[in-house]
Amino acid sequence: MAGKLNINTFKKIKNIFFSNCTSLLIEAYHTSKSNEVIFQDFDENDITAILHHYIDVNPKRKILEISTNIEHHIFNNTKKYSKKFASKFARIDLRFSTFWKREEYIYFIEAKNLKSSDSGLKRRYINTGIDNFLKGGKYENCDGLLVGYILEGTKLECVKGINNLLEKDNRNDLIIIPQSFHNFDFYLSSHEERLLTHAFLEYFN
Structure with missing residues (x-):
């Protein structure tokens, strides 16, 4: 993709695009929270659908010329074409493109529900969230952001719980650390394959 562009220019435009995508996400989060439209029994897809709606109607999105869609299928060329073969494709929650x-620049978001008292959800965040962005995972070729919808407790409590599980797995080098931008507390985890960005969205703290 970058062959037609100077590599530094490509990286600069890519970073600006990623920044714009996260900005749209955080604005949608603040709108959803102020409108009190998220409830504790919501599935991840319910919350993602609401956030996508707010992103879609945000005039800023059109100014930035960004397109979005939810439940994006990741095409797998290794699958044999047969009835319902597409139902086996991996899906990722949100796709941004410009x-x-x-x-073309593409950015993805995968989201997971989290509760401070639920270690099962924290384990799922690692196994089906973090690990899917790493080598061998469904999203290893996707540039993107991993989001935790916090339906109980705080981001600090949830991050601490996730890090405790990573340490228990002897993956101490992968712990999640804070990194603020867009006036919002994002988090980073450093992996051999990539640097993964996390956003934890508190709804009921």
Whole structure:
């Protein structure tokens, strides 16, 4: 993709695009929270659908010329074409895309529910969230952001619980650390394959 562009220009545009995507997400989060439309018994897809709606109607999205869709299927060329073969494709919650000088830039978001008192959800965040962005995972070729919808407790409590599980797994080098931008507390985890960004959205703290 970057072959037609100077690599530094490509990286700069890519970073600006990623920044715009996260900005749209955080604005949608604040709108959803102020409108009190999220409830504790919601599934992840319910919350994602609401956030996507707020992203979609945000005038800023059109100014930035960003397109979005939910439940994006990741096409797998290794699958044999047969009835219902597409139902076996991996799906990722949100997809952002834009074009600049005939190059397409894509950014993905995968989301998981979290509760401070639920170690099962924290384990699921690792196994089906973090690990899917790493080598061999469903999203290893996806540039993106991992989001935790916190339906009980605080981000600090949930991050501490996730890190405790990572330490228990002897994955101490992968613990999640804070990194603020867009006036919001994002988090980073450093992996051999990539640097993964996390956003934890508190709804009922």
